[in-house]
Amino acid sequence: MEKYKTSWDLTLLYKSPKDPQIEKDLKKIESICSSIQKKYQKTDFTKTPKGLFDALENVEKVTSSISESKPFVYVYLSTQINTTDNNARAILNKYEERIVIASNKLVFFDLAIASIPKKDQKKYLLYTPLKKYNYMLKKAFASAKYILSEKEEQLVSLFNQPSQSMWVDANQKLLTNQMVQYGKKTIPLSEAEEVIKSLSKNERKSLYKEILQAYKIVSVIAEPEINALVTTKKILDKKRGYKDIITPALDSHELDKKTLEALLSSVGKHNKSAHYFFSLHAKLLKEKKLLYTDRFVEIGNIEKSFSFSSATEMIKSTLAEVGQWYVDTFEDFLKKGQIDVFPKPNKTSGAYCAGTVGNPVFILLNYANNLHSIETIAHEMGHAFHWIYSQQQPDHYRHHTMATAEVASTFFEQIFSDYIEKTLSEKEKVIYLHSKIQRDIQTIFRQISFFNFEKELHEYIRSKGYASSREIQILLLKHMQEYLGPVFNLSEEDGLQYVSWSHLRLNFYTISYAYGMLVSKGLFEYWKKDKNYIRKVEQFMKSGGSESPKDIFKKAGIDTTDPKFFEAGLKAIDADITRLEKLAKKLKMI
Secondary structure, eight states: OTTSOOSOOGGGTOSSTTOHHHHHHHHHHHHHHHHHHHHHTTSOTTSSHHHHHHHHHHHHHHHTTSOTTHHHHHHHHHHHHOTTOHHHHHHHHHHHHHHHHHHHTTHHHHHHHHTSOHHHHHHHHHOGGGGGGHHHHHHHHHHGGGOOOHHHHHHHHHHHIIIIIHHHHHHHHHHHTOEEEETTEEEEHHHHHHHGGGSOHHHHHHHHHHHHHHHHHHHHHHHHHHHHHHHHHHHHHHHHTOSSSSHHHHHHHTOOHHHHHHHHHHHHHTHHHHHHHHHHHHHHTTOSSBOGGGTTOOSOOOOOOOOHHHHHHHHHHHHHTTOHHHHHHHHHHHHHTOEEOSOOTTOOOSOEEEOOTTSOOEEEOOOOSSHHHHHHHHHHHHHHHHHHHHTTSOGGGOSOOHHHHHHHHHHHHHHHHHHHHTTSOHHHHHHHHHHHHHHHHIIIIIHHHHHHHHHHHHHHHHHHSOOOHHHHHHHHHHHHHHHHOTTBOOOGGGGGGGGTOGGGGGSSTTHHHHHHHHHHHHHHHHHHHOGGGHHHHHHHHHTTTSSOHHHHHHTTTOOTTOHHHHHHHHHHHHHHHHHHHHHHHHTTOO
């Protein structure tokens, strides 16, 4: 492991928190925004297609010289390694405020484009030099009816911090500080949430009581936090003129209603698949009825411990099946310190990939020497590959949409799963396959149930004005029962899960997980049949945000508006459940 760095090397961004380049970069961002405002705000740069083209070209040339919010990214990542560093968090808030104030000076630019009269829009779209901006212009024209005045848009961005991020930070900080009793030890809540999956039934019950007690303490903040976030969205939606709750989310995901309807109807019809799996899960656990804590309990352990060194070799072997570039990129991340590997005191929990325009990509892990941790590496590297490929686009298309964000990650995770399964004994295959189906159920059925819960929660708060913690719990229970099925006996306190569910704070983000998993299953099946199909996958990753997800995947031979496409992915899960059941019966495990 000597050749690899296992902690983030943030000197890839700046030498230290006191690096004078930080202030220079902040001033450069402020200066560029001011210069663009000075040059264009009082001119009619959208009067002709040529005028608009010249302005877009000039602005892109100027803004490409600065890395996207680099000072903010640097401090934010440092707070992830030490969540108790209040000084860093204070600096983070100051940097965010400065960047927001600077970027607010450019609000007029987008508003001017969106304000091009409808009768003239076709002329701009057909102007040949503007072809490279075509999709961006279409989005701007479509959003025009929901855009506020310049001053109002500036206020919205300024108020995002006190009306959204500070609330979420308060809840997260309280969660992070919670300690629970585990036997004779006191452990962090995040560790308890992970440990509970591998305990015996009585130990699970005991630890779960402690976890729920911690959630109950945090609910004092979580209840008003959720109500504040939902109410803020209600006010903004009404002010912008949205007629329903979901359209803003579809716009931000760049999904169309037909795709959403196809996804929701397909998953809804297959809820019985989740129910059947959980009934099989109960048999494997030798239980007639299940409690909430039983839902993702492992049925056994693959008695192998995987050092990070061996994990990297397994990932490289998997990536070699795809192409040498993927192996080299992974090695590059390890050598440069772009992956923070191991759990540490006060380090944030979970795993994610942080990609921003003009900056190195960073991956956070909490590696635990097991197969799931290795799958997480494959997943997060999928995000990284997608982000790197997206940077081949012009600046205005380098951000891929939320809808496509989970596709590459789950595609590479599935490649690893397929690779590792071939190396296991029959008994290990049962354990591994069971775990894989559990995650598919969680990613698809659970996330759709949570999407439905979130939608009903928004409707409830809009109608009643406020939802108590108990009312939120009961509503969540209703939707959890829908996907878990009759084998589960749920209690009201199980609904306290809303307290720690981070995606509830992101306005219908969960739809991207179900969508991404089912699309990636389609890509994976094509790739298994023809390894040259990776060129199509790369084409999707290189597309960035240059087209709608529907059009991006159409080029890869996938129609996401057809329910039959999603049903094919769901039938693949059914086939895995059948294979699990047959193998378990063969080994007399049920």
